[in-house]
Amino acid sequence: YTSDAYPNIKRNPNFAQVTAEDVRFFQELLGAPSAVVDGVTSDNAADDIEPFNSDWMRKYRGHTRLVLKPKDKDEISAVLRYCNEKKLAVVPQGGNTGLVGGSVPVFDEIVINTSRMNQIRSFDEASGVLVADAGVILEVADQYLAEREHLFPLDLGAKGSCHLGGNVATNAGGLRLLRYGSLHGSVLGVEAVLADGTVVDALSTLRKNNTGYDLKQLFIGAEGTLGIITGVAVQCPPRPKAVNVAYFGLESYDQVRAAFREAKGQLSEILSAFELMDGRSQRLVHESTGNKYPLEGEYPFYCLVETSGSNGEHDLAKLEAFLEHILGEGIVADGVLAQDETQFQAIWRWREGITEALSHLGGTYKYDVSIPLTDLYQLVDDTRDRLTSLGLVGEDDSYPVRAVVGYGHMGDSNLHLNVAVRQYSKEVEKAIEPWVYEWIAQRNGSISAEHGLGVAKKEFIGYSQNETNLKLMKQLKALYDPNGIMNPYKYI
Ligand code: FAD
Numbered sequence: 001y002t003s004d005a006y007p008n009i010k011r012n013p014n015f016a017q018v019t020a021e022d023v024r025f026f027q028e029l030l031g032a033p034s035a036v037v038d039g040v041t042s043d044n045a046a047d048d049i050e051p052f053n054s055d056w057m058r059k060y061r062g063h064t065r066l067v068l069k070p071k072d073k074d075e076i077s078a079v080l081r082y083c084n085e086k087k088l089a090v091v092p093q094g095g096n097t098g099l100v101g102g103s104v105p106v107f108d109e110i111v112i113n114t115s116r117m118n119q120i121r122s123f124d125e126a127s128g129v130l131v132a133d134a135g136v137i138l139e140v141a142d143q144y145l146a147e148r149e150h151l152f153p154l155d156l157g158a159k160g161s162c163h164l165g166g167n168v169a170t171n172a173g174g175l176r177l178l179r180y181g182s183l184h185g186s187v188l189g190v191e192a193v194l195a196d197g198t199v200v201d202a203l204s205t206l207r208k209n210n211t212g213y214d215l216k217q218l219f220i221g222a223e224g225t226l227g228i229i230t231g232v233a234v235q236c237p238p239r240p241k242a243v244n245v246a247y248f249g250l251e252s253y254d255q256v257r258a259a260f261r262e263a264k265g266q267l268s269e270i271l272s273a274f275e276l277m278d279g280r281s282q283r284l285v286h287e288s289t290g291n292k293y294p295l296e297g298e299y300p301f302y303c304l305v306e307t308s309g310s311n312g313e314h315d316l317a318k319l320e321a322f323l324e325h326i327l328g329e330g331i332v333a334d335g336v337l338a339q340d341e342t343q344f345q346a347i348w349r350w351r352e353g354i355t356e357a358l359s360h361l362g363g364t365y366k367y368d369v370s371i372p373l374t375d376l377y378q379l380v381d382d383t384r385d386r387l388t389s390l391g392l393v394g395e396d397d398s399y400p401v402r403a404v405v406g407y408g409h410m411g412d413s414n415l416h417l418n419v420a421v422r423q424y425s426k427e428v429e430k431a432i433e434p435w436v437y438e439w440i441a442q443r444n445g446s447i448s449a450e451h452g453l454g455v456a457k458k459e460f461i462g463y464s465q466n467e468t469n470l471k472l473m474k475q476l477k478a479l480y481d482p483n484g485i486m487n488p489y490k491y492i
């Protein structure tokens with residue numbers, strides 16, 4: 001059969017369906033009820049299962065009847081060995097905050113959720129290497145590190161829910177990649193279990209290890225298609241002693257680019273974030289929170305600039321001089337510097353709160369793309385023009401599109417184009433896709449900068465990967481997961 005949500009995807013008839021006997025096996029292995037949510041033998045479990053079937057945006061919905069919560073790699077190994085033998089398909093799931101429908105089943109795949117694997121295994125204060133279970137929540141890890149004067153080298157709006165395993169599986173980028181780099185650099189080791197139950201111990205804590213293929217890299221960003229990550233070793237930097245943030249209003253995208261150039265030049269080693277928010281995105285945050293804008297006037301563009309360093313007075317002086325310079329040169333129209341921790345948090349909410357503000361509007365078509373900086377914001381204008389000329393955008397309820405907004409990690413050339421709709425509709429989707437992917441491919445961009453492909457971008461991978469690369473990916477998939485039980489129906 002096909003799923004309502006995915007008319008073009010057919011259930012693979014080679015996969016078995018979960019039986020009462022399978023449930024009994026898992027209950028014995030993992031210990032019911034805390035480790036198994038079961039809608040196969042128990043009729044009234046549907047409500048308990050619903051949150052595992054539905055993604056953060058409530059856009060993608062699967063039909064699993066079984067959720068397993070193993071507590072360690074050995075249990076995961078036993079679960080997968082059984083699933084592989086019985087040809088039962090599975091979906092790895094962490095905090096379920098993914099934005100491309102990768103973390104929920106498409107049909108009846110078993111959800112393997114990592115929430116019970118939540119132990120910090122070790123932390124070495126001299127090297128800064130943290131070893132942790134895959135199910136540790138990002139904010140919990142960062143709090144643990146804060147108590148030891150260190151920092152997790154990734155931060156994002158979903159930190160209160162997402163798991164380290166999910167972060168590594170999506171190769172999440174986040175708000176400070178500009179400063180701390182990608183997880184491909186800061187993850188030193190990965191422990192993972194393959195579809196047949198084999199435990200891959202690549203949990204090195206070494207910074208340097210040139211001994212053949214770097215197998216852990218394959219799991220970083222694989223989105224659960226090659227195996228389940230059970231543990232990670234991460235290089236964590238010392239927590240900066242001084243962190244400052246400023247918020248600017250600007251009249252044009254050209255001025256945003258100029259401000260970024262100046263920030264790099266003048267703030268250099270202490271620059272830790274440069275984020276872009278357009279006026280429409282900030283209006284949405286204002287409407288959803290009721291908070292007073294940080295600046296007096298309204299502007300078409302805003303930037304958030306953060307510095308992190310070891311000397312508060314020195315950093316503040318540099319940031320003030322930078323602010324004075326870009327105000328004096330007319331690059332920014334207005335700006336404010338956070339004076340205390342409360343203001344610091346309040347300013348960051350104007351950036352981090354956009355995703356949630358959008359989620360209150362109905363539905364959102366999300367495009368997370370890498371484009372060379374010169375053209376970055378042009379995509380938002382071109383999309384709005386296109387939808388306007390097709391008669392799809394308007395203020396009143398008769399138009400399907402409520403807003404076309406842009407924001408993102410300017411410092412990484414990563415734009416988030418979001419088209420907020422009153423409800424999801426094929427008419428709007430067809431007006432944007434594949435047009436948007438063609439637009440990006442023409443500029444040698446990437447159709448997914450940081451969220452991954454999941455099921456949302458499954459059909460469009462060819463806009464960013466060539467035939468040879470796709471063939472190699474399929475060969476790797478066949479080698480690691482010959483029965484194809486790991487997160488099927490997604491991008492590979
Ligand atoms: P899930 O959503 O549970 O899973 C995501 C994918 O990883 C799925 O394909 C799943 O099968 C796989 N997976 C999960 N755990 C494992 C595992 N242990 N082993 C193998 N595969 C696994 N992303 C960014 O890159 N940058 C951002 O700034 C950012 N901000 C966000 C802000 C908000 C408010 C939200 C809701 C999401 C944001 N995201 C961002 C998207 C999301 O990718 C991240 O939140 C996070 O990395 C997902 O982690 P998770 O534990 O929730 O994974």
Ligand code: MLT
Nearest residue numbers: 157352354355368408416
């Ligand atoms: C962000 O940068 O805010 C996240 O990637 C989430 C989003 O794109 O909305």
Ligand code: ZN
Nearest residue numbers: 174409416450
């Ligand atoms: Zn982002």
